[in-house]
Amino acid sequence: MREKFYFRKFFSNYSLYLILLFLIIISTSLSPLFISYRNIVNLLMQGSFSGLLAIGMTFVILTGGIDLSVGSIVGFSSILFASLLHGSIFTFMPKTIFIYVDLVELSPVFHFPLNILFVVFIGSLIGFINGAISYKFRIHSFIITLAIMIFIRGLAISYTDGQPLFGMPKYIEFLAYGEFLKVPMPVIIWVVSAIISGILLKFTPFGRQIYAVGGNEEAARLSGLNIFIGRVAPFVISGFFAALVGIIMSGRMSCGDPKIAEGWELNAIAAVVIGGASLFGGRGSIAGTLIGTLIVSLLINIMNLLEMSAYHQEMTKGLIIILSLVMQNILRKNEIEN
Amino acid sequence: MKFGKKIFLMSLMTVLLVFMFVTGSIAANDKLLIGFSHVAMNCPYYLAMEKAAKDTAEARGADIIIFNAEVDIAKQISDIETLFVKGIKGLILNSTTEYGTMPVMKKAKNLGIPVVAIDRPLYGDYLAYVGIDQWRAGELQGEYIVKSVLPDGGNIVLIIGDPGCPASIGRGNGMKSILEKPENAGKYKILATYKADYNMMLGMQKTEEAIAAFGDQIDLVYCCNDSMALGALEALKEAKMTNVAVCGVDGQKEAYEEILKGGQYKSTVVNNPTVETEIAVNLLIDFLQSGKEPAEKDIITGTILVTSDNVKEFYNPNSVF
Numbered sequence: 001m002r003e004k005f006y007f008r009k010f011f012s013n014y015s016l017y018l019i020l021l022f023l024i025i026i027s028t029s030l031s032p033l034f035i036s037y038r039n040i041v042n043l044l045m046q047g048s049f050s051g052l053l054a055i056g057m058t059f060v061i062l063t064g065g066i067d068l069s070v071g072s073i074v075g076f077s078s079i080l081f082a083s084l085l086h087g088s089i090f091t092f093m094p095k096t097i098f099i100y101v102d103l104v105e106l107s108p109v110f111h112f113p114l115n116i117l118f119v120v121f122i123g124s125l126i127g128f129i130n131g132a133i134s135y136k137f138r139i140h141s142f143i144i145t146l147a148i149m150i151f152i153r154g155l156a157i158s159y160t161d162g163q164p165l166f167g168m169p170k171y172i173e174f175l176a177y178g179e180f181l182k183v184p185m186p187v188i189i190w191v192v193s194a195i196i197s198g199i200l201l202k203f204t205p206f207g208r209q210i211y212a213v214g215g216n217e218e219a220a221r222l223s224g225l226n227i228f229i230g231r232v233a234p235f236v237i238s239g240f241f242a243a244l245v246g247i248i249m250s251g252r253m254s255c256g257d258p259k260i261a262e263g264w265e266l267n268a269i270a271a272v273v274i275g276g277a278s279l280f281g282g283r284g285s286i287a288g289t290l291i292g293t294l295i296v297s298l299l300i301n302i303m304n305l306l307e308m309s310a311y312h313q314e315m316t317k318g319l320i321i322i323l324s325l326v327m328q329n330i331l332r333k334n335e336i337e338n
Numbered sequence: 339m340k341f342g343k344k345i346f347l348m349s350l351m352t353v354l355l356v357f358m359f360v361t362g363s364i365a366a367n368d369k370l371l372i373g374f375s376h377v378a379m380n381c382p383y384y385l386a387m388e389k390a391a392k393d394t395a396e397a398r399g400a401d402i403i404i405f406n407a408e409v410d411i412a413k414q415i416s417d418i419e420t421l422f423v424k425g426i427k428g429l430i431l432n433s434t435t436e437y438g439t440m441p442v443m444k445k446a447k448n449l450g451i452p453v454v455a456i457d458r459p460l461y462g463d464y465l466a467y468v469g470i471d472q473w474r475a476g477e478l479q480g481e482y483i484v485k486s487v488l489p490d491g492g493n494i495v496l497i498i499g500d501p502g503c504p505a506s507i508g509r510g511n512g513m514k515s516i517l518e519k520p521e522n523a524g525k526y527k528i529l530a531t532y533k534a535d536y537n538m539m540l541g542m543q544k545t546e547e548a549i550a551a552f553g554d555q556i557d558l559v560y561c562c563n564d565s566m567a568l569g570a571l572e573a574l575k576e577a578k579m580t581n582v583a584v585c586g587v588d589g590q591k592e593a594y595e596e597i598l599k600g601g602q603y604k605s606t607v608v609n610n611p612t613v614e615t616e617i618a619v620n621l622l623i624d625f626l627q628s629g630k631e632p633a634e635k636d637i638i639t640g641t642i643l644v645t646s647d648n649v650k651e652f653y654n655p656n657s658v659f
Contacts, residue, residue, distance in 0.1 A: 033423055033424065033425075036423065038422065038423050039423045042416075042419050042420065042423055045419075046416045046419070049412070157501075161501055162500075162501025162502055162533070163501055163502045163507075164435050164436070164437055164438060164502045166436075166437040166440075166461070173441060176441070177441060177445070249412060251441075252412070252415060252441065253411055253412075253415065253435075253437070253438035253439075253440075253441065254437060254438070254440045254441045255435070255437045255438055255440075257411060257435060257438060257502065259411075259502065260410070260411060260412050261412065262410070301420070304405070304416075304417070304420040305420065305423070305424070307403055307405075309406065310379075310405075310406040310408050
């Protein structure tokens with residue numbers, strides 16, 4: 001009897017890790033390529049983009065909100081960053097078509113690192129607008145970030161009439177393709193961001209404030225916490241990470257492209273929710289989000305390795321997300337009953 | 339206790355991983371493996387390319403892996419990286435944007451994987467480009483519009499596929515460059531430009547929007563491919579606007595049929611996906627097997643204007659596309 005109890009508790013505590021482990025075993029047996037160094041690097045690198053978005057999304061979901069605008073912010077910061085490099089903050093050029101024969105001469109408005117800081121600031125500002133409107137006018141963030149998502153995508157596309165702006169300096173390409181100790185830079189940025197965010201959430205008053213606001217706003221207010229900060233800061237963080245992803249993606253494509261990252265917000269939300277967060281707020285963690293991201297990226301990776309068609313992939317992804325949520329719920333129920 | 343369990347789990351995972359590293363050896367395969375990163379598979383044109391690639395590779399005794407990027411450049415880059423992991427020896431690339439795949443092609447170069455660009459010209463270091471001259475295709479249409487379709491000038495609705503893509507840039511602006519020539523100045527007006535993803539349904543929808551916005555002002559709907567043009571034709575027929583001309587590019591079978599009827603559908607430009615894919619696959623396999631460099635870097639196929647005068651030469655009721 002005691003033995004059984006032990007196992008149940010073990011499963012409920014580590015259900016996520018076990019799902020990941022299970023997937024790793026299955027994947028390895030399905031494709032011998034899965035566990036090769038280059039594939040692992042690939043998997044982590046491709047996961048790092050939605051991973052970074054998911055970290056920001058964790059903050060938002062912890063307070064019971066949702067941020068649908070991150071994908072658009074990624075696209076916008078990519079084209080904004082490229083515009084800055086080409087010498088203007090606003091480039092509404094509906095008529096010109098960019099045709100490049102050779103590498104482009106860049107004439108940046110701001111120099112490194114000011115240009116990165118500026119784009120990241122604008123991303124955070126969009127996040128602030130999301131949060132502030134949602135808080136001030138008591139509109140659910142689902143609606144307001146949906147509207148901002150559409151607006152920002154339109155703004156991004158009207159910057160250059162949908163065309164990519166070519167030409168990125170070396171240091172941005174390094175951000176996307178560089179390696180440190182054989183680990184690609186995006187992965188390092190992802191892991192470092194996760195560690196900082198994890199510490200911020202777990203060990204600082206700010207983190208406790210976010211959990212408190214998400215768990216019970218009224219109780220948090222009565223205990224004298226600043227609800228405005230608790231409500232708005234998560235969106236600022238989310239916008240910040242989205243802008244960062246936009247910059248790294250620009251390096252990955254060597255151009256600013258306003259149309260990238262359509263639908264990435266959903267991948268990020270899926271990662272956070274698989275990671276055990278509650279959409280009603282108050283429950284979730286960065287570690288969970290990390291594992292959630294790994295699960296989603298692993299699924300995409302193994303389906304690619306097995307040469308599954310893109311449409312079957314979408315179906316399978318949806319099914320497996322449902323399955324993993326149901327499994328977690330069952331395991332958690334066991335825990336409560338015990 | 340809890341901490342101890344975590345450590346136990348972590349070490350279990352590590353042991354398993356190491357074990358798999360050791361045992362997971364890559365299966366050897368003598369067949370030549372090539373990869374094809376395809377932009378999308380949402381219209382007959384792209385599907386014909388997919389089929390031609392598969393058939394040609396099979397005929398040459400090679401294996402081919404085809405990935406569908408779903409018009410997403412980020413996904414395409416990931417696809418290409420996955421193809422590297424799969425151990426491809428050569429890559430055929432139909433790029434979503436002209437410049438976005440440049441860094442990943444650098445990576446291919448470092449790995450010693452030659453890249454053949456197909457259908458859409460692109461920027462970067464590649465072995466050869468196989469496809470039509472996109473700009474010339476636009477020019478041919480422009481010349482025909484000026485000469486026969488609207489000799490007295492008129493209002494044009496332009497429907498492009500995707501703003502960033504070289505096919506739309508070339509076909510759209512090549513056509514515009516003729517209309518903007520000094521002798522034609524002021525005669526032609528682009529009423530609006532719509533984006534329809536090279537898709538028939540969207541082409542129809544955008545034309546409906548154009549009809550709602552401009553009504554009888556429209557004299558010509560110029561589409562950057564035949565799928566969209568066929569959609570536009572549907573919409574025009576529904577609105578009983580039988581005087582409005584339609585032009586497309588690609589030489590789709592259904593477009594030839596419409597041109598044969600001699601109705602609103604005036605012209606298209608030959609861009610045979612089967613031929614270009616066959617050339618590209620053969621060229622890549624030749625290079626990989628015997629090191630034969632292609633004679634030219636840009637291999638231009640098709641790019642022939644098709645009107646009611648010469649459509650019979652090109653129409654084949656049994657072709658896939």
